[in-house]
Amino acid sequence: MAKYNADSITVLEGLEAVRRRPGMYIGNTGSRGLNHLVYEIVDNAVDEHLAGYCDKITVTLQKDGYASVEDNGRGIPVDMHQKGVSAERVVFTTLHAGGKFDNTSYKVSGGLHGVGSSVVNALSEEMEVFVYQGGKIYRDLYHRGIPTLELEDGLLPVIGKTRKSGTCIRFLPDDTIFERIRFKAEHIRNRLHEVAYLNPGLTILFRNERAGEEEEIEFHESEGIKGYLKELNKGKNPSCEPIYVKSVSEGIEVELALQFTDSFEEEILGFCNNINTVEGGTHITGFKARYTALINSYARELGTLKEKDNNFTGADTRCGMTAILAIKHPDPQFEGQTKTKLGSTDATRAVSNVIGDELTLYFDKHLDALKACISCAERSAKIRRAEERTRSNLLSKPVFSFDGNGKLANCESRDASMNEIFIVEGDSAGGSAKTARNRRHQAILPIRGKILNVEKASMDKVLANLEIKSMIEAFGCGFSEGYGHDFDITRLKYDKIIIMTDADVDGSHIATLLLTFFYRFMPELITEGHVYLATPPLYKAIPKKGPEEYLYDDAALERYKKKHKEFHLQRYKGLGEMDAEQLWETTMDPEHRVLRQVSVEDAYLAGHMTGVLMGTDVVPRKQFIHDNASMADLDV
Numbered sequence: 001m002a003k004y005n006a007d008s009i010t011v012l013e014g015l016e017a018v019r020r021r022p023g024m025y026i027g028n029t030g031s032r033g034l035n036h037l038v039y040e041i042v043d044n045a046v047d048e049h050l051a052g053y054c055d056k057i058t059v060t061l062q063k064d065g066y067a068s069v070e071d072n073g074r075g076i077p078v079d080m081h082q083k084g085v086s087a088e089r090v091v092f093t094t095l096h097a098g099g100k101f102d103n104t105s106y107k108v109s110g111g112l113h114g115v116g117s118s119v120v121n122a123l124s125e126e127m128e129v130f131v132y133q134g135g136k137i138y139r140d141l142y143h144r145g146i147p148t149l150e151l152e153d154g155l156l157p158v159i160g161k162t163r164k165s166g167t168c169i170r171f172l173p174d175d176t177i178f179e180r181i182r183f184k185a186e187h188i189r190n191r192l193h194e195v196a197y198l199n200p201g202l203t204i205l206f207r208n209e210r211a212g213e214e215e216e217i218e219f220h221e222s223e224g225i226k227g228y229l230k231e232l233n234k235g236k237n238p239s240c241e242p243i244y245v246k247s248v249s250e251g252i253e254v255e256l257a258l259q260f261t262d263s264f265e266e267e268i269l270g271f272c273n274n275i276n277t278v279e280g281g282t283h284i285t286g287f288k289a290r291y292t293a294l295i296n297s298y299a300r301e302l303g304t305l306k307e308k309d310n311n312f313t314g315a316d317t318r319c320g321m322t323a324i325l326a327i328k329h330p331d332p333q334f335e336g337q338t339k340t341k342l343g344s345t346d347a348t349r350a351v352s353n354v355i356g357d358e359l360t361l362y363f364d365k366h367l368d369a370l371k372a373c374i375s376c377a378e379r380s381a382k383i384r385r386a387e388e389r390t391r392s393n394l395l396s397k398p399v400f401s402f403d404g405n406g407k408l409a410n411c412e413s414r415d416a417s418m419n420e421i422f423i424v425e426g427d428s429a430g431g432s433a434k435t436a437r438n439r440r441h442q443a444i445l446p447i448r449g450k451i452l453n454v455e456k457a458s459m460d461k462v463l464a465n466l467e468i469k470s471m472i473e474a475f476g477c478g479f480s481e482g483y484g485h486d487f488d489i490t491r492l493k494y495d496k497i498i499i500m501t502d503a504d505v506d507g508s509h510i511a512t513l514l515l516t517f518f519y520r521f522m523p524e525l526i527t528e529g530h531v532y533l534a535t536p537p538l539y540k541a542i543p544k545k546g547p548e549e550y551l552y553d554d555a556a557l558e559r560y561k562k563k564h565k566e567f568h569l570q571r572y573k574g575l576g577e578m579d580a581e582q583l584w585e586t587t588m589d590p591e592h593r594v595l596r597q598v599s600v601e602d603a604y605l606a607g608h609m610t611g612v613l614m615g616t617d618v619v620p621r622k623q624f625i626h627d628n629a630s631m632a633d634l635d636v
Contacts, residue, residue, distance in 0.1 A: 015093065015122035015145040022177055025119045027340075029178050032599060035187050037123065040116035041069040041169050046195060046274050048073030049202045050328075054166065059192060060207040061183055066126075068170035075133035076167050078156050085154045088131060088140060089147060092121045117169075121145050123178075124171040131156070132164040144174060185213055191276075197221045197228035198274050198326055225324045229257040232269075232322050236261035239320065240372035245358035251330055252350035256287070256358075258323035260376045264383075266318045271326040272342045275334070279527075281342025283327050286351035292317045294359060299374050312377045319380030327351065408474050409434045409444040420496035421445055421474060422534070422588070425510050428576035433500065435580035436588055443494065445474050450510050454517050468517060479521045489524045497525060498595065500534035500587065502574040515598065526598050535594040536575055536587045543567040550586050552594060 018025055026033040048054035054073035061067055077087040095118055121127050122145035131138040138156040141149045173181040185208050192204045196219035204219045221227045229242050239260040246255040270277045270284045292314040299305040327347060335341040363370040411419050421443040424430045430446025437444055452465045462468060472479050476493040499514050501507035518525050525531050537550035539557055544566050551557045587593055
């Protein structure tokens with residue numbers, strides 16, 4: 001064993017730590033982490049707006065793969081810093097350097113960690129910075145976080161004159177860090193629109209200059225989060241008019257817009273200093289608790305709840321609710337650099353105070369709105385009790401025993417962190433998978449055909465479906481739904497749940513039905529990174545000379561054709577066409593397989609598209625298919 005002494009201690013200088021462990025700063029190196037680079041720079045520009053110095057931001061996806069963000073704020077300081085170089089150079093090369101720590105330059109900010117700009121710089125192959133200040137244009141240039149321009153007595157070179165003020169940053173992500181370096185335009189566009197809703201006085205221009213995707217959209221939402229609420233509920237039937245309150249408590253500004261519809265879903269979006277806290281946090285906790293208490297209090301006061309009645313549950317009071325909660329906090333504490341969850345305890349008190357005071361005033365003046373809110377809770381409670389009886393009856397029947405569909409081939413190990421389960425369509429493919437698997441850590445659960453579309457089904461039909469019951473039993477962690485929460489991720493028996501279907505249209509449909517079930521009834525499986533899609537090969541190329549090769553998509557086939565002139569091509573229409581050895585080496589062997597992890601980058605977009613594609617309303621689905629027909633990849 002090597003000696004462990006002082007020489008074993010490694011000190012990562014400058015931005016080297018970011019390049020060594022990028023996931024600590026941006027979450028991951030997939031699509032979500034890539035887009036997060038843009039969000040970090042945009043957040044800094046929005047902070048200039050919050051400080052009162054910027055009213056326009058332009059975000060461009062350029063033809064050459066670069067992304068650029070330009071604002072008309074004050075411009076990053078370019079004068080001499082006490083470190084002996086331009087302050088701009090310090091901002092982009094030093095972690096935890098910025099103007100947001102003393103509450104003088106920025107009273108409210110989303111970029112409080114002081115690492116956003118420097119992290120983006122560290123993870124970019126090239127970054128170019130232009131600062132427009134004092135009638136001059138200053139320029140700086142970096143390569144993978146390292147400055148490449150010589151300074152003039154420590155100051156940035158001046159390359160021209162201008163009447164503008166602000167900052168323009170353009171950068172090219174490093175392809176040695178990220179899996180792909182092509183930004184997801186739709187996700188960035190949605191995020192920018194969201195920021196515009198949260199900042200009614202801000203105009204955001206989004207440009208996509210990439211070939212085949214050219215567009216230019218200007219976002220300016222003068223109604224703020226009330227307009228956002230209307231957008232979220234477009235196409236739904238409202239039960240009441242939008243409710244809007246805003247006030248300040250303990251130095252924290254709290255803004256809330258909510259509305260009930262005839263939907264049974266609860267959708268609450270939380271923001272802190274324009275940051276979308278997708279994992280919730282203390283502000284959401286404060287809102288839920290105070291709102292539930294308030295509705296129960298009013299329900300008893302109005303006689304809806306009698307003395308003998310139990311209170312409405314929190315889920316009851318929020319059934320059918322769409323809400324947007326946005327707070328401005330002078331010193332928020334986020335959990336992690338990606339800021340997906342708020343941890344500030346004072347946010348709970350502030351939100352609770354504002355909701356209690358302002359909603360009380362609102363309901364006292366708008367009795368119809370109050371009655372509509374209570375009516376939604378009453379409706380939910382009745383359905384919940386009926387569903388609980390149905391579920392109790394179904395779960396108590398012998399058919400819901402732990403034998404499931406009788407086809408689960410479990411693994412030998414009980415170490416959940418090492419185990420994985422393959423969900424395979426059909427007995428033929430299931431048989432091959434059972435033979436091919438590593439029995440120690442790999443379980444196989446064959447399912448029969450296309451499972452129930454849970455987006456269109458009632459709870460009794462969902463729980464009566466044999467394939468769904470088999471998955472619930474196999475996973476071991478229960479399930480969640482609109483009226484109860486029996487799901488416990490700590491009881492999950494497998495670290496990886498791998499959907500393994502044929503590489504054709506039917507296989508894609510089955511995978512979509514499974515993902516819909518997971519997303520609606522076991523969302524934590526996806527949000528915590530346990531769900532994967534297997535990638536079986538489409539072709540097997542057999543040349544006259546040389547080794548055989550598996551090809552996983554048409555692009556791989558085209559590359560193969562350029563290198564090989566004479567070969568026989570075998571097309572796999574289904575997993576059942578492969579023997580156990582082929583299935584293992586192409587799709588199941590951890591050393592060689594390709595797995596695609598399922599993740600949710602935009603919760604609203606994911607929920608909306610699930611409803612459009614899998615729900616009962618045909619019109620929006622037809623429109624989506626019509627709009628995206630040219631992008632379809634049909635198996636012929």
